[in-house]
Amino acid sequence: MLKLYHWEPNANSGKPMLALMEKGVAFESHYLDLLNFDQHKPDYLAINPLGTIPALVHDGKVFTESTAIMEYVDAAFEGPSLTPVDPIERWRMRWWMKWFDQYLAKSASMLGWSVFVGPSVRARDPEELKAAIERIPMKERRVAWSKAIYNTFSKEELAESTRRLRDGIGKLEAALGARAWIAGATYSLGDANGFNLAYALPLAQPDVCNDEKTPAIMEWLRKIYERPATRKCWALARVPRMGERVKFLERT
Amino acid sequence: MPTLYHWEPNAGSLEVLAALHEKNIPFESRYVDFLAGEMWRKLSSQEMAFAAEMEVVSNLEIEGPVLATESGAALTDSYFINLYLDDAFAQTPLRPADAESQWRINVWARWIGEELYPATNTLGCAKYATAKLKDKAIETLPGQERQDAWRTAQRGYAIDEIAEARRKIAVMLRRTEDALAKGAYLVGESVSLADFTLLGASLSLPKTAPDQFEGAPYTNAWLARMRERPSVQAALRYARSNAPDESFAPGAERSRWG
Structure with a gap:
């Protein structure tokens, strides 16, 4: 099971x-x-x-x-392989997943929590929120929740996250301009990983991530969005604002 | 052959050198002084032209080894280089074949790469590198994050940065003690890539966090066993200094979020 x-x-x-x-x-x-x-x-x-x-x-x-x-x-599990056969493409898939997870996602998430997660919960009973923070097992997560709830992000860390996000968009565009998919010739776990984060880039930074400035990112996002698996996955969204968010990727 | x-x-240099020897892969060794910024000063040279590539400049280890393959690719990130070696060279597999063990190794690599290595590197730089960092070298480094990491190390780390590094080391030593109390290696019955990743990040702990390391008997015994392996002995012979475990260059930042 x-x-x-x-x-x-x-x-x-x-x-x-x-x-x-x-x-x-x-x-x-x-x-x-x-x-x-x-x-x-x-x-x-x-x-x-x-x-x-x-x-x-x-x-x-x-x-x-x-x-x-x-x-x-x-x-x-059985099913189509999502890992390239070529060892160098496998390396590239892993390298980019780490870069998505530990570089780009850290900045995107910090900004996302400051504008969405924090404001979504802030209005609740202060005692309830305090107790909720105290129940969190990991120190790193307690710090993150506390910053989101009490809005104690520093100006510098938000500015640095914005800089990294905008800089990262340029790096991702260059990579996707050189190859069909993030690891090479085939769709892989790296693309699935990247989509979960990168779909939000044109929404968060529309002046630097758009059809004109980053055509390779936009085409890559649309190709992934069109896959039946992606449709099925996003059909499980329950927060209305989340489910609606990816719809801008429909081709017109 | 790869270089x-x-x-x-x-x-990271130890991690990959030891895996190459463990798997008996012929390779060419090129010694580059990371602390002198040699990788980046030779950026424009024919031999290190790869140093301008995205996956080299933006490697999250910041300063780490580069494997140039025969086909002309430049691979970075020590754990991913080792996975490549295990994928491309079938002899002496360093991962069990089952998916669960491979997941365990990936999780160790993630914890070590994201939490332990930045912590040991902070303590190592504070003790051995800070005084050696020069403005002139820093100005020539590519990438904002690299320059920021080197300048932070040059200024000296704040007390709370050192305390956070020690806290992370304590968390990781609890994990390694739990695992090594149950078996001689981190995953499964024999040595795996998880052990080589831990080796790179922990070789210096007896010097940088002696009080913490002494309190971890299983990890102590494991490190002694690892140091006796012929592959690790061979890797340690690439040292040009008397104390490779005192060699640190500013690198991998601790997680900024969550």
Whole structure:
């Protein structure tokens, strides 16, 4: 039996969702409402004591870390391979997944939490929010939630995240201008990983990420959006604003 | 045969040198002084023209080894170089074949690369590199993040940066102690890429965090075992200094978010 604990089909939660959809592997979906702190409640902490999402439960074993789960899904299940055959393309796929996860996503996420996650929960009862922060197992996550809830981001860190995002758009455009997909000639986990983050770039930085300035990024996003697996994945969105967000990628 | 551009056998350079020897892959060694910014000063030279490539300049290790393949590709990120070596050279596999073990190795590499290595590198730079960093060298470095990392190290790290590095090391040592109490290696019955990744990030711990490392007996015994391996002995012979475990260049930043 396969169970996936996840939030919206976006960012980290969306990575294993999209990999499973591409492989055609059926799974039991367990939606956790990140904005309701479901991921820090005792039921879920019994599954993943670190309180991070997503988590995959396969034959009773728990798998965490979204990108590592994607590689596990591709290796453990039948279905079309999402890892290139050529060892150099495999290297490139992994290199870019790390760059997406640890460079671009850190900046995008910080900005996203400052404009969406923080404001979505800030109005709630202050005592309830304080208790919610105290329940978070990992120090890094407590700091992130605290910054989002009390809006204590420094001007400098937000400016640096914006700089990295805009700079990163240029780097991604150059890479996608040179190759059909991020690792090379075939669609791979790297593209699925990248889409979960990069779909938001034209929305967040429209003056530098658009059809005119970054045609390769825009075409890559549309090609991924058109895949049946991506459609199926985003049909699981529950937050209306999330589900609507990708629709700008429809070709007119 | 591939060419490895590496520095003293510590951190990523040690990780890849040891894996090459463990797998008995013939390669050419090119010694590059990372702390002197040699990789970047030779940017325009014929031999290191690859240093301008995106995956080299924007490597998140900041300063790390580069593997130039026979086909002309320049590969960076020590763990991913090692995965490439394991994919491309079938002899002596350094990962079990099952998907679960491979997931475990990936998770170790992620924890070590994102948490332990930036922490040990901060302590190592504070102790051994800060005084050696010169403005003139920093100005020639490519990329804003690299210049920022070098300037932060040059100024000296704030007390809370050092405390956070020590906290991360404590978290990681709890994890390695748990794993190594149960078996001789991090994943499975024999040595794997996870062990070589930990080796690179922890070789210096007896010097940079001696009090913390002494409190981790299983990890101590593991490091002693790893140092005895012929592949690691061979890797350590690339040292030009008397103390490769004191060789640090500013690098990998700790996570900015979450």
